[in-house]
């Protein structure tokens with residue numbers, strides 16, 4: 001990794017219901033569904049580990065209250081809203 | 082909530098504080114909402130919770146949750162909540178907002194709830210300009226009950242109640258609630274937004290926040306309609322459902338601001354405080370017989386009374402006089418007429434309670450007083466009377482098979498006594514007199530006050546008074562056949 005990514009996304013695999021909305025919406029396509037089911041039988045979303053811009057789009061399209069947490073380097077306002 | 086301590090990074094979006102950290106609904110699901118994957122209710126909840134956080138109003142917010150898939154909203158929002166009957170959120174929101182003007186009241190409603198069963202409620206609340214916020218989730222269907230047509234269902238769409246597709250000739254057109262309400266004078270802010278992808282969702286977040294902020298500023302009625310996906314009933318995956326919102330739904334229900342008077346609206350004056358309780362009789366013009374303020378009864382009492390007889394014997398009226406006199410005496414009272422198919426074939430009865438303490442239930446299944454105006458009533462209810470209770474029976478002796486040595490029976494020919502003083506139909510009053518004479522439950526004065534209030538005919542008032550007196554005499558002097 002040459003430079004630090006602007007953002008990091010943390011996913012709660014036990015709250016996620018695998019609806020796929022975040023995956024569809026993420027501009028750099030760094031999210032995908034895990035093969036392994038979670039405790040409730042859903043395939044939860046996972047982060048590729050790099051490439052997140054911290055835009056926050058996934059947070060807003062996700063219907064689950066706390067499945068997604070978005071962090072940004074240095075904090076600061078979101079460009080996309 | 083896990084901690085994400087990554088040097089140089091700061092959390093910018095996380096679960097809003099206005100949600101509970103765990104949900105008490107089911108032990109095994111404390112971490113998950115009950116909504117289907119991709120359901121728009123979840124996104125709408127998140128937008129509301131964020132707005133509550135941002136406006137700093139969590140401790141004075143009261144959610145009014147509806148009947149529909151979002152019936153369990155109270156498990157998720159860490160705010161006040163009233164869960165109300167189907168379609169009645171605007172009525173309850175009105176009550177909460179008027180009685181607690183400092184609270185921030187959010188009525189959350191589905192389209193079946195708001196636009197079908199509750200259509201009248203929302204129109205009148207909007208027309209009165211009630212200063213609360215309505216979040217209206219339009220998913221074009223009844224979700225909770227399995228997919229019946231809603232007033233907002235798109236034309237041609239198959240539902241369980243429109244198996245051949247919604248047909249305008251038969252079921253009318255999709256109801257455009259925002260446009261309808263925007264024809265009214267009072268609303269301050271009405272906007273339609275949608276959840277078809279992140280651009281629409283960001284816009285929706287702004288509208289939800291504004292609608293709530295208007296209330297914080299004390300302005301009038303605000304409503305946001307949110308076009309929302311229901312993947313399960315639409316039989317689509319969440320991504321397809323989101324596209325349908327963005328396309329077809331948004332075409333049928335144009336987005337935009339339909340009313341914005343937030344700049345010109347003035348802060349609505351708070352409702353005047355309610356008058357003190359003692360003033361109410363005067364305001365209602367009930368001065369007659371109210372000169373005496375209700376006195377606290379001496380000692381404690383808990384009368385559980387069952388009155389029974391055939392139709393026309395004044396059974397329900399006897400009960401009403403009792404509670405009116407009880408109120409006059411400062412007691413807590415309840416009166417419950419028992420209507421049943423048997424009413425038509427002759428007998429009727431009512432449950433009456435007079436108590437010096439709060440009344441838990443108006444039902445009297447184990448009376449300590451039975452007033453039986455005829456034999457079938459005695460036979461029916463005598464077995465229910467509590468030991469040492471009172472039984473008043475209209476006759477000359479207890480009929481065969483009605484022995485209860487453990488109760489105090491007062492048996493008099495009440496109809497005959499009433500006939501002697503004017504009219505046999507006043508038997509209910511002779512029996513009431515006997516009740517007063519034997520138990521001292523209430524003073525005669527209280528009962529006379531109640532009679533004057535309830536009986537409008539002067540002739541009947543006289544007969545009733547004479548009947549009451551002769552009933553009292555009948556027990557005190559032991560008139561007629563003793564049992």
Ligand SMILES: Cc1ncc(C[n+]2csc(CCOP(=O)(O)OP(=O)(O)O)c2C)c(N)n1
Pocket residue numbers: 148149150151167190191192193194195198220222223224225226231
């Ligand atoms: C008085 C009454 N009538 C009917 C019902 C049955 N019922 C429960 S939810 C519902 C429709 C809910 O649809 P909507 O308001 O669109 O909410 P959704 O479930 O789609 O979120 C109906 C008819 C009820 N609970 N109470």
Ligand code: SF4
Pocket residue numbers: 007008009025026027028029030031051052053054055056057058059070
């Ligand atoms: S914050 Fe933006 S870039 Fe990062 S995962 Fe979410 S949608 Fe993708």
Ligand code: SF4
Pocket residue numbers: 011015016017018019020021022023044045061062063064067068119
């Ligand atoms: S949007 Fe939320 S619930 Fe849906 S897959 Fe992504 S993280 Fe999971």
Ligand code: SF4
Pocket residue numbers: 115116117119120121122150220224225310311312313314
């Ligand atoms: S049935 Fe529809 S509205 Fe109800 S929870 Fe499921 S997706 Fe949401």
